[in-house]
Amino acid sequence: MSGPRPGRRGAGGRGAGGRGAGGRGRSTRPPRDRDPVRLAALSVLRAVRVEDGYTNLVLPAVLAQHELSGRDAAFVTELAAGTIRRQGTYDAILAACIDRPLRKVESKVLDALRLGTHQLLGMRVPAHAAISTTVDLVRAKVSPGAAGFTNAVLRKVSARDLTGWLAEVAPEDATDHLGHLAVVHSHPRWVVERLEQALDGVGAAEEVGDLLAADNRAPRVTLVARPGLAERDELPGEPTPYSPFGTVLGTGGDPGAVPAVVQGRAGVQDEGSQLVAVALAQAPVDGRDERWVDLCAGPGGKAALLAALAAERGAHLVGAELHDHRAKLVARAARASKGAVGLAGVVQTDSTHAPFADDSIDRVLLDAPCTGLGALRRRPEARWRRTVADLEDLVALQRALLAEAVRVVRPGGALLYATCSPVLEETAQVVSAALADTPGVRLDDVRPVLGEVPDADGPLPGTVQLWPHRHSTDAMFLALLRKD
Structure with a gap:
């Protein structure tokens, strides 16, 4: 493991106190x-x-x-x-x-x-x-x-290096496989168990060590050019391999120094999140294509991209968000991106009782609240905060939200269910419950609308599961549902 060398006031500079805690000549300044x-x-x-x-x-x-x-x-x-x-x-x-x-x-x-x-x-x-x-x-x-x-x-x-310490505190033990991985890769045991089950759901449980290691690597900054406002060519960095709108900055890249970002024509957004918006926008619909809704729109990144995509077609997006501060972030993101041309408004509401008529929306995004265990690269503290009880509460919420999303999407329209978690309770099991509980709802194949994304088959046929260790994205789950 390695990190940046300390700067002028770091370990090698004037902040080092280089003669030890009790050495002579130590400064008296605090x-x-x-x-x-x-x-x-x-x-x-x-x-x-x-x-x-x-x-x-x-x-x-x-x-x-x-x-x-x-x-x-x-x-x-x-x-x-x-x-x-x-x-x-x-x-x-x-x-x-x-x-x-x-x-x-x-x-x-x-x-x-x-x-x-x-x-x-x-x-x-x-x-x-x-x-x-x-x-x-x-x-x-x-x-x-x-x-x-x-x-x-x-x-x-300091008497040992990391390898030496791991040999003592986390020796390989076939009888406690999960415990070994938890210590070596610094994840709670229950999280290791759920992530291994998620990989097993796509036939790759042996990759869990690679996934856990990827969670401990800081992600590079990914930018998104908002269609109609910016072109990807004007953004610095390498083009993202799967999203047509993104670039990946090199190490040390500062998005605040990019004119298009400062002007709100582009933003910072993980490629996996970009693909969620792309999948909903590219899914074919029958007939009218004017009314789009993001049912859990905060903090606004996906809504800003969807609003720009909607504007290009003469459609409008409504962002729905329960929490006041997140609703304000959605409105701010739309204003900053000038994507308000495609944003009909932001509604602060409980989307388990959404203020939309039955069968009235052409495209619905449900990026459901989840454990966030697919974004541990960017939110390292989430692994220490989430509990199994949180998971159980979130699954109940996800099922209620998806039932409401099914109610408002019209026959012939498109409903995309997404989570920033690969955990099976939040992905395959939520979708399977919705299919079982609601006659006339079926699962469509979302993979063709994303183009060539290799090794991304999800735990249910036609679903997509992205992975940090395979795709260098957050572990986004995507399922496309239709109502007859």
Whole structure:
């Protein structure tokens, strides 16, 4: 594992405290002044833990607060996001180095220990710098006693590399296959089990290690050119292999420096999400093609692309969203993209009781609320927040939403059900229940409308399942339903 080399104020610069926690000549200035880089990373971990923040949303605000950019910003991003991704692995290692349960370690100290462990085992930071800077941070933010404890623990961690530690804390054991994978790849055991079952549903259970490893690789930034507003050729990066509208930026690419993004004619959107909009827009319909609805439109990325596609045909999209702040994001995305020409409006509503007449909508997108276990590359904290109870609640919601989507789509129209999760309870089982419960509803083949997307057969005939390790996308599930 490796990460960006620390910048001017990183492990090798003036934030290193390079003579160790107790060495002579150590500056008397507080770590806030000396090491804003690691202080920023610690702030991200706290916001994610205490405020239920999302790493990718918390980072920009923290970087701005500490006035960090360039190499320093890259270092903070890798340190914070990498620590959260590998938290399960690092906790197993820390547990082997501490003589009490981790739950009895003060939360602020545990955050710092995880940061230090990631520097030691997952980044190219010299051991003395990783230890001394973490100790300084704990001394300033907690207490001298906690700093001494931190020093002792991290010195134990530094005695081995990651491979050596995994051999001790997660030896291969045929009797506990799931437990081994959970520690090695830093996923909760129940998540490993569900992802393996999802792969087994497409005949590829042996790929679970590859999928888990892909979840721990930070994704590259993907852009989308909104049709009628921007051309893909004007966006930097390599064309996406499957979406006709996307490009993939190289490492370190800044979407904020792309004129079309700044002007709202393009946006940042995973290729898998682009393909959801493409699939609905390209699905053939019989007769009228004027009224499109996105039943769960927040935060607005798919709605903005669909609105642009609708506008090209003289159709209009209505975005429906339950939560006020997400409904506002949909409206903002449409305004920013100037795609409002294809957006008839945003309705704040509970889409389990959608305000649309029976058989009235030509195209319906139901990108259902889900566990998000297909987007762990971008939302690493989701793996530690979601529970089996959450899954059960979400499945009930998904079934209710799909029943309502079936009600409003007209015969001859197109209904696309999508989730950012490959978990079978949220994909095949929800769709199968809808087919069983509703006479006259059938499953159509969505694959032809997407063109050549290899190795993407879903768990039900005609469905599509994308994968991070196969397609470098989020693990989007797509099913096209028709009503006779």
